[in-house]
Amino acid sequence: MFEPRVSADARVAPRHGPTTSLRGLVDPAAARRGFELVRVDPAPDLADLVERHWVVRWDLPPGESFTQVLVPHPVANVVAEAAGYVAHGIPPGLFERTLTGSGAVVGTKLRPGAFRVLLGHADAVRPGVQVPAAAFLGPTAERTGAAALALAVAGRDEEAACGVEPLLRARAERVRDARTARDLDRVARAFAALVAGELGPGAGVADLAAVVGTSARSLQRIFAAYVGVSPKWALQRHRVHLAADLLAADPDQDLAALASAVGYYDQAHLGTDFARATGSTPGAYARRCAASRDALVGAGATAHPG
Known part of the structure; x- marks a missing residue:
């Protein structure tokens, strides 16, 4: 079931190469049986701050669960899920998530250091920090995250990724400096x-x-x-x-x-x-x-x- 793919719309500007690898999934063969992962490139004007967007979808049989373990990269992810739209800093250890039933999550993986710039506060580098997206993306963030999640559930991954970019772009324009x-x-x-x-x-x-x-x-x-x-x-x-x-x-x-x-x-x-x-x-x-x-x-x- 785990078939990672990347948007055919290769929008990342060439000067912004990869700063994190695609590695990190513990036991990736088992992951293929548990969920689907889709990676979507960011718009070129956000490529200095955003590594990639991603969508995870799963549909497990009744009574079955799957626990995925990640060895995290030193970056933050801004994640929209049923519980809300939240930025997650670097976990202090392994990241584990148990999936049941069916659902989806859509996230934005920031580049190393980008969360410190976007948040504008040293809390960004505190291990395990979690910050509501509205705290730095503005009062419409929750609604935007919910809309992106609905698109991800429907399999409209590129649209889900594009849907969160206006908020990221507006914040980036306010905080970037030399x-x-x-x-x-x-x-x-x-x-x-x-x-x-x-x-x-x-x-x-x-x-x-x-x-x-x-x-x-x-x-x-x-x-x-x-x-x-x-x-x-x-x-x-x-x-x-x-x-x-x-x-x-x-x-x-x-x-x-x-x-x-x-x-x-x-x-x-x-x-x-x-x-x-x-x-x-x-x-x-x-x-x-x-x-x-x-x-x-x-x-x-x-x-x-x-």
């Missing part, structure tokens, strides 16, 4: 380097700062002010995302070789970071993904990590 643009460009450059694989195995914060063209201390200050995590955390989280994705694609691979491939000096350090981020050792995660893959193939679907 300083925040410069700082967000530096944050975006750092994350884009991670996603593009520009850093070699064992790279550290100084290497990441060199790619950005600043000092390690300056990069740490910018991350603290805008993102809410350190550059070291971002490096570790990217490596865990990559390791989890590779294990989902090939659960039988050698873990020592995997550790080296994603930038660790040894398997032990990968195991420590992986368990801290996912709640599971790499070996246990591989076995879980193998079991889900086998179950998916047995059900007649083609297993892939999405």
Whole structure:
């Protein structure tokens, strides 16, 4: 059931490349049996602040539930669901959501640091913060979120995404300035380097700062002010995302070789970071993904990590 797709309307301006990967779903083969995920590109004039819009839909048999676990990226999501329209900052740990019955959720995944700019307050970088969208998008936000959700339920994903953009655009026009643009460009450059694989195995914060063209201390200050995590955390989280994705694609691979491939000096350090981020050792995660893959193939679907 999980078949991620992207809008055919490729509206992102070329100068704004990816700053987060598509990774993060724990056990993606199992996710394919639980829900459908659709990703929609933002309008070009919002691409400095918005990574992508997304829609999740599910339709489960009576009495059946599905729990999806995410290893979060260091970004905020502005989410419209039945309970309301709310911005969610970086979760302090794993994000878990149990789905039952049928329904949909529509969200906007902001770029790293963008929530700090849009909210205009340091609360944006507080772990686990939740802010009503109306607090920074204005009094019509709840109505707009509800309308977007109705479109998502109807399968009109591009319309749902476009429906929230006028509020984001109006807010962006009020809060953008030269300083925040410069700082967000530096944050975006750092994350884009991670996603593009520009850093070699064992790279550290100084290497990441060199790619950005600043000092390690300056990069740490910018991350603290805008993102809410350190550059070291971002490096570790990217490596865990990559390791989890590779294990989902090939659960039988050698873990020592995997550790080296994603930038660790040894398997032990990968195991420590992986368990801290996912709640599971790499070996246990591989076995879980193998079991889900086998179950998916047995059900007649083609297993892939999405």
